[in-house]
Amino acid sequence: MGGGLFVCALQLTLVLAVCNSEPLISLRGITKRYQHAGQTLSVLNDVCLTVHAGESCAILGASGSGKSTLLAILGLLSAPDSGQHRFAGQDICTACPDQLAALRNRHIGFVFQNFNLMPRLTALDNVALPLTYRGVARNEARERAMVRLVQVGLADRAAHHPADLSGGQRQRVAIARALIGEPALILADEPTGSLDTGTASDIMDLLLSLNREYHTTLVVVTHDITIARHLQRQIHVEGGRVQAFAS
Amino acid sequence: MSALQVQRPADLLCEALVGLRTLGKRSLLALLGIVMGSASVIALINIGNNAASEAEALFKGMGVDTLVLRFSEQPRALDTVRLHEMLPQLRSIAPIAQASVSLVFRGQAVHASLVGSHAALADAMRLTLREGRFFSDFDQLATFAVVGHQLAQELSAGGVPLQVGDQVRVNNYLYQVLGILQDQPDGLLMPIRASASLFVPLPGMARLDGRAGMGEVVMRAAADQDMPLLASAVRQAIAHLHGGQDVNILIAQQMIEGMTRQSRTFSYLLMALAGVSLVAGGVGVMNVMVMNIAQRKREIGVRMALGARRRDIRYLFLLEALALTAIGALLGAVLGGVFAWGYSLLSGWRFSFAVSSLVLGMGSTLLVGLFFGLYPAMAAARLQPVEALREE
Numbered sequence: 001m002g003g004g005l006f007v008c009a010l011q012l013t014l015v016l017a018v019c020n021s022e023p024l025i026s027l028r029g030i031t032k033r034y035q036h037a038g039q040t041l042s043v044l045n046d047v048c049l050t051v052h053a054g055e056s057c058a059i060l061g062a063s064g065s066g067k068s069t070l071l072a073i074l075g076l077l078s079a080p081d082s083g084q085h086r087f088a089g090q091d092i093c094t095a096c097p098d099q100l101a102a103l104r105n106r107h108i109g110f111v112f113q114n115f116n117l118m119p120r121l122t123a124l125d126n127v128a129l130p131l132t133y134r135g136v137a138r139n140e141a142r143e144r145a146m147v148r149l150v151q152v153g154l155a156d157r158a159a160h161h162p163a164d165l166s167g168g169q170r171q172r173v174a175i176a177r178a179l180i181g182e183p184a185l186i187l188a189d190e191p192t193g194s195l196d197t198g199t200a201s202d203i204m205d206l207l208l209s210l211n212r213e214y215h216t217t218l219v220v221v222t223h224d225i226t227i228a229r230h231l232q233r234q235i236h237v238e239g240g241r242v243q244a245f246a247s
Numbered sequence: 248m249s250a251l252q253v254q255r256p257a258d259l260l261c262e263a264l265v266g267l268r269t270l271g272k273r274s275l276l277a278l279l280g281i282v283m284g285s286a287s288v289i290a291l292i293n294i295g296n297n298a299a300s301e302a303e304a305l306f307k308g309m310g311v312d313t314l315v316l317r318f319s320e321q322p323r324a325l326d327t328v329r330l331h332e333m334l335p336q337l338r339s340i341a342p343i344a345q346a347s348v349s350l351v352f353r354g355q356a357v358h359a360s361l362v363g364s365h366a367a368l369a370d371a372m373r374l375t376l377r378e379g380r381f382f383s384d385f386d387q388l389a390t391f392a393v394v395g396h397q398l399a400q401e402l403s404a405g406g407v408p409l410q411v412g413d414q415v416r417v418n419n420y421l422y423q424v425l426g427i428l429q430d431q432p433d434g435l436l437m438p439i440r441a442s443a444s445l446f447v448p449l450p451g452m453a454r455l456d457g458r459a460g461m462g463e464v465v466m467r468a469a470a471d472q473d474m475p476l477l478a479s480a481v482r483q484a485i486a487h488l489h490g491g492q493d494v495n496i497l498i499a500q501q502m503i504e505g506m507t508r509q510s511r512t513f514s515y516l517l518m519a520l521a522g523v524s525l526v527a528g529g530v531g532v533m534n535v536m537v538m539n540i541a542q543r544k545r546e547i548g549v550r551m552a553l554g555a556r557r558r559d560i561r562y563l564f565l566l567e568a569l570a571l572t573a574i575g576a577l578l579g580a581v582l583g584g585v586f587a588w589g590y591s592l593l594s595g596w597r598f599s600f601a602v603s604s605l606v607l608g609m610g611s612t613l614l615v616g617l618f619f620g621l622y623p624a625m626a627a628a629r630l631q632p633v634e635a636l637r638e639e
Contacts, residue, residue: 072633075552077548077551077552077631077632077633077636078631078632078633097556097557098556098557098558101551101554101555101556101557101559102554102556104551104552104553104554105553105554106554108552110549110552110553112549116545116549116636118546118549120265121265129550129553130553130554132258132262133550133553133554133555133556133559134554138257138258138261177553181554
């Protein structure tokens, strides 16, 4: 655990350093269109958004509002058609796919509604998976994964496969996987959407505590206004445009 | 950001193997094609090799050091002493005259081929005797005969076995049996069937058949001679002795080379067949991998979100295809080896496993896996992360 604390302290200083220089995420005039049946659909229209390191934001919106597309762009999974996008000091529009993969690996932790764990890997190996894409040796990756499982309170489930875990436990494993790369940003897409109310509030508490204690930037996509109220900012997406409110 | 993030090969392999387990029955069917392809390559190469070495051994047993000279116009005589002086590389020289005769032994009449030759024939043809001895240079004018194995059995059919010292009537002459040959295969080069022949000294042949001329000369070279070179030396010497006589010289080496070439052509043909089954297996592997990737699009998307680069995805699926093929290649190697062994057993050949077949068989199978795994793996790597993630 001593190593873990040291790493967390290091991460904190890194996050503060980024915070001083420029915002973690900066979107300027982002547009995204889709071609469908010969028609051009504009999903995001001149979106401007700034998120500073250590902030917590909720992205709210009805289905079809463009919030999933916005999340994909924030997660570097999809490229906008026009506009400026800077993330962690890098110009995303000019980055090549391999650079984007490295940025996702090092700076973003994803938490999905459907957990998206690898069914054939144990909880421990699921958590360790992002590290293997950095070339970290299996044993070291497993040791570090164990630290994260302890952090989310699932040390005794390390050898279980996802099918043997409850929904809440699976989401904890997914959060541990998101944390293992010590990301500057956690992107959670409806993280409580598949969970019952009690488990959902546990998971939200866990995510918020990470934001509070380690100053990890937290962006949560949700349609639940009560969840959104727990976060510092609410960003409403409507008809491809965003409006931001502070709590 | 480090540009040098590389997934360790061992980890990659582990993941590929874990991925394979889930392929289940469909991968077994694809494996069948690969197993058959690999097995046929290995079996066919081994069968081809064993057949070739068997044929070669057959020839070698009959003497790679033998030359057979055939005259186009049969001379009355050949000065073998002179020839020997000119060509000391020849170990033995035995001219042959042939005729067809009927023999009578204790009322048993048998048609046989009569071979008139010198004492040197025993060495030149590597004849071994079951009983008695071969005639010597001092028996040139005697009415002595040596009986081939099969002929001796035919003559014994009356119930009284033919023995050394017995008298056999040939035309109007009585010949004394001096020896009986052992049963041994004839070389394909040889102009006579030793087993069915009666051997008599050449000078006495005129008594039995006035028209029988000297048709061939069987020669055996001393150790370590260059046979083609020796053959042309013999041709020159005969031309010198018999003034422009046209002769035909056969050496075993030519036939062995011809035979080896033929069996090589045969193996190439078999390998082409094996190639066809391998391609069929390869298409099976590609099919499985394409289905596999279609089913695991979401997983690919998640991996990309977690930081897998295109090449990580490509290697993952390429390795899965390769691991699948390797299992098939291994099973095929075992199956092919067993098949080749069984074939040799049935053919009565000596079985030897060619290591080159393992390298060639498994190597070509793995290459097929690599080739047919490449397209699906590259298709998987080209997926857009967000589209892969959206897949259900």
